[in-house]
Amino acid sequence: MRIGIASLSHESNTFVSFTTGLSEFQILRGPEIVEHYRATFHEVGGFVAGADEYGYEIVPLFSADATPSGTVRAEAYTALVDELLDTIRAALPLDGLLLGLHGAMVAEGFPHADGETTRRVRGLVGPDFPLFVTHDYHGNVPPQLVEDASALIIYKTCPHIDQRERGLQAAELLTRVLRGGAQPIAGIAKPELVYNIAFHNTSGGPMKRVMDAAIELERQPGILAASVAAGYQYADVPWMGPSIVVVADGEPALAQREAQRLADLMWSTRADLLPRIPRAAEAVALAMTSEESPVSLFELGDNIGGGSAGDATIILEELLRQEASDWVVALYDPEAAAVCAAAGIGAEATLPVGGKVDDQHGPTLTVTGRVRALHDGRFIETERRHGGKREWDQGLTAVLATGGGLLLLDSLRTPPMSLNQLRSAGILPEQQRIFVAKGAVAPRAAYEPVSARIIEVDTAGATSISRPPRAYRRARQGLYEWSHQAR
Numbered sequence: 001m002r003i004g005i006a007s008l009s010h011e012s013n014t015f016v017s018f019t020t021g022l023s024e025f026q027i028l029r030g031p032e033i034v035e036h037y038r039a040t041f042h043e044v045g046g047f048v049a050g051a052d053e054y055g056y057e058i059v060p061l062f063s064a065d066a067t068p069s070g071t072v073r074a075e076a077y078t079a080l081v082d083e084l085l086d087t088i089r090a091a092l093p094l095d096g097l098l099l100g101l102h103g104a105m106v107a108e109g110f111p112h113a114d115g116e117t118t119r120r121v122r123g124l125v126g127p128d129f130p131l132f133v134t135h136d137y138h139g140n141v142p143p144q145l146v147e148d149a150s151a152l153i154i155y156k157t158c159p160h161i162d163q164r165e166r167g168l169q170a171a172e173l174l175t176r177v178l179r180g181g182a183q184p185i186a187g188i189a190k191p192e193l194v195y196n197i198a199f200h201n202t203s204g205g206p207m208k209r210v211m212d213a214a215i216e217l218e219r220q221p222g223i224l225a226a227s228v229a230a231g232y233q234y235a236d237v238p239w240m241g242p243s244i245v246v247v248a249d250g251e252p253a254l255a256q257r258e259a260q261r262l263a264d265l266m267w268s269t270r271a272d273l274l275p276r277i278p279r280a281a282e283a284v285a286l287a288m289t290s291e292e293s294p295v296s297l298f299e300l301g302d303n304i305g306g307g308s309a310g311d312a313t314i315i316l317e318e319l320l321r322q323e324a325s326d327w328v329v330a331l332y333d334p335e336a337a338a339v340c341a342a343a344g345i346g347a348e349a350t351l352p353v354g355g356k357v358d359d360q361h362g363p364t365l366t367v368t369g370r371v372r373a374l375h376d377g378r379f380i381e382t383e384r385r386h387g388g389k390r391e392w393d394q395g396l397t398a399v400l401a402t403g404g405g406l407l408l409l410d411s412l413r414t415p416p417m418s419l420n421q422l423r424s425a426g427i428l429p430e431q432q433r434i435f436v437a438k439g440a441v442a443p444r445a446a447y448e449p450v451s452a453r454i455i456e457v458d459t460a461g462a463t464s465i466s467r468p469p470r471a472y473r474r475a476r477q478g479l480y481e482w483s484h485q486a487r
Helices: 031-037 043-054 074-091 113-125 143-148 163-178 205-217 252-267 280-289 314-321 334-343 444-450 480-486
Strands: 002-009 026-029 057-065 096-101 131-135 151-154 184-189 223-229 243-249 295-299 327-332 348-353 365-375 378-380 391-393 397-402 405-410 434-437 453-457
Touching: 002 043, 002 074, 026 031, 026 074, 031 043, 031 057, 043 057, 043 096, 043 163, 057 074, 074 113, 096 113, 096 163, 113 131, 113 143, 131 163, 143 184, 151 163, 151 184, 151 223, 151 243, 163 223, 184 252, 205 223, 205 252, 223 252, 243 252, 280 295, 280 314, 280 434, 280 453, 295 314, 314 327, 314 365, 314 434, 334 348, 334 365, 334 397, 334 405, 365 405, 444 453
Parallel strands: 002 057, 002 096, 096 131, 131 151, 295 434, 295 453, 327 405, 327 434
Antiparallel strands: 026 057, 184 243, 223 243, 348 365, 365 397, 378 391, 397 405
16 A cells, blocks of 8 residues: 655644745655654654554655744745645555645635645545545634545644644554545534633643543444544634534444534533633732742743744733742744844843734833853754654754843744753753743643643733634634623
């Protein structure tokens, strides 16, 4: 069996002030894909591992991904999809294709770009070709994509620590189809909810009930896969919101009935889905008076993994105002990192930091401190962490000791998925009292093991959890959180 493997992944935030171009994508071709992903916890790593597990020949085709950011420019999307299609075409005949798509890519002209990609691939390979697609749990799934894919498999964890297993699940199901052991057919249901990212943790809260039910459903006869996507509220697109996708073995009525049953279960949790989260001043005060430490403050409005700027100063300003001590804040600020590098280790420097990308993320602050460390920004993560990534690069990085804490100033927007982001620059997490992590749920995999307490903080920014319904133009109106607020 010759199985093609490919991926095209981007989480696109339509509320940020910048777009995403072709140069921001890391592109891998052919054997590079196997070499890059084999040892990772990514779903493409699962595609690769499936060759040994299920006995197929890997045909590595094309892979592209970029850090979450703004809408993908039209010319970038066209170039990426054209190369994907050309690579598939050149590799035919294939027995099947494993295709990793994010589920929340938005391109100029294509609000549901992953659906458009799937449509074009289906048009190339024909109606009966086994085309198995994986999605991030934060996907906004249009019904047409479920029709165009032979099956859709979605991550079951947030933080995302099961990506490799979902890649293996897709590979296993594909090989069952090729050997005549399964006939996948899917149903989709979309409850009329805004499933706010504040509730996306699959290890607790209302989502755990729904995900546990999906996992139990997969154990039932006739069910090949049961997936829950919480949705991605930072993409203003027609099918924004949660999705339930159930794949049954040759029984469309069963697939649709079970998808609707899980959707009804999710709907029953709607009263638990109204965020009540402290603002920055209260959260910092809580952290300072906590009897246990360290305390991690999750800055929801500047969630880099959700496409935000990474340079918000809202919590930093409160830490300085309230004279907190032993804190660590990472800021995306290549200009400030360069100033520190020019000054040198041990030098005193006064410089403006943060709030430079746009006007959504707080003011630019002027700080004075001592340059404590400089680093090239590269580090390795060997543990299971959100996103499954192993090799990281945050660019030229400086650590500035200022105002009772440490500013880590990096030159590439780097979501806080690994504590090695800090350790690589000489910051020892066990010696700190307060961490600021620019994320919502994703940083938990890294920060929960070292945190006595995690406090989510409702801040302004491109990933604000309090964005009103009037800010949306394409999304369906009347979704529960919005309609409840309207009353």
